[in-house]
Amino acid sequence: MRKLNRYIANTVIGAVAVVLMVVVALDAISALVDELGDITDSYNFVEILIYVGLTLPGRIYEQIPMSALIGCLVGLGMLASTSELTIMRAAGVSVWRITWGVMKPALLFIAMGILLGEFVIPLTDQIANSRRALVQGDDEALQSRHGLWNREGSEFMHFNAVLPNGKLYGVTRYQFDDNNRLKASSFAETAIYQGDHWLEENVKETLLTASGTQLHSYPTREWDTNLNPELLNVLVLEPDDLSIQDLHSYSNYLSEQNIDSKEYRLAFWKKLLQPFATASLVLIAVSFIFGPLREVTMGYRIFSGVIVGIVFRTSQDLLGPSSLVFGFSPLLAVSIPVLICFVAGVVLLRRAN
Known part of the structure; x- marks a missing residue:
């Protein structure tokens, strides 16, 4: 059984890694093109390359859920196309055992995302944003187009x-x-x-x-x-780029200043639940392979994964701001898509089993 688990893990890890590299590369190229519109004598092409390079950890973190979904569909799809999944099932390996064999390598990417989000991205993104702000001007009042505002009392x-x-x-x-x-x-x-x-x-x-x-x-x-470097290191970043600890502390700071902190509360729950979001998408991928996508082409599987990933991300992007406007809990806005994917995956797997 260990050899079987290792074989499944190697297949899934390879597929997810390839998809992640492709998606991040496309995202980085798009960001490079966008930054070229701001090119100046000081903010030249080299500075743009450095900025995009420093923001790569954040792009990797953002694309992990989608890449895990598509990668699992590709990896398991290859096993299904060569009838290896059928042989496993005929040998008495249950669907849930195969699902756990897929989930274990997915946990590696989830752990990588946690490490990037908590320790790497807050530092690299701040260096990137500060470096860009410096080369675009700092010696006149309100000059930098990427400057930061804050209120205290x-x-x-x-x-x-x-x-x-x-x-x-x-x-x-x-x-x-x-x-x-x-x-x-x-x-x-x-x-x-x-x-x-x-x-x-x-x-x-x-x-x-x-x-x-x-x-x-x-x-x-x-x-x-009351401002200190720790709080300003939070201020310089977008809420989605902050660590869970920084989001919690800065939300409390804003509340003390009677400033609305809902945006940071939303980012806190979104980041806290991202590992569960990735796991639920992997569960959906496995259920699709044993269910409706078992005998379709690889291109159709990739297309289906992209559609599911887009729907999942769009639902979070819509429900999140809606919670800020209509006043319902950010936790509810973030958890609804995750719960839907999890329940749908479990139901499809039980039918396949």
């Missing part, structure tokens, strides 16, 4: 670039009074974290008073705020 702030080592470029701050009137604005070329506060450098400040405006310049100035 009655103060709004904008950063042209955020580096992972606790250094900010192009810090613009707007302070408002209790009547929502602007009372001060400032711009600092850089800000460096000192452990319990930030030290702004080359600061220009404008104070708005009843008698007029006052201009001040400071070589350095302390800035006390």
